[in-house]
Amino acid sequence: MSKKKQQLMQKAIQLAEAVYEYGKGNYKEALELFGPDFDAVHYKMIGASDLQMDVFSEIWYKSLLLTGKSSSAIKVLERRIKQRDGAPFLWRLLEKCYVMEGNTEAAVTACEKAKALESSYFKFD
Structure with a gap:
């Protein structure tokens, strides 16, 4: 080899x-x-x-x-989300990171983005 x-x-x-x-x-x-x-x-x-x-x-x-490396995860996830904005799972992970860091405002924003993406992907008619 x-x-x-x-x-x-x-x-x-x-x-x-x-x-x-x-x-x-x-x-x-x-x-x-x-x-x-x-x-x-x-x-x-x-x-x-x-x-x-x-x-x-x-x-x-x-x-x-x-x-416990939430600050490192935030950097990585923010960079990844710029590449793939439409992935609700990434937004949910980012929300968890912000909660761990105590950044409530950013966590709420990430949560809202995740919910919007989930509702557009998982519509139940």
């Missing part, structure tokens, strides 16, 4: 370990395995689908929250 392929496989194994630790409830270990600058885009080259990349990113965001 080439050196480049070995490096790709090592990253994939590390991602699998991070997801496993998250599933076990070891959020700190999962976050360490993900690393501080995790970006799921790097896993596209090993065959991850867009949906899988979203799941990996969401696990990372939740790991940040569950380990």
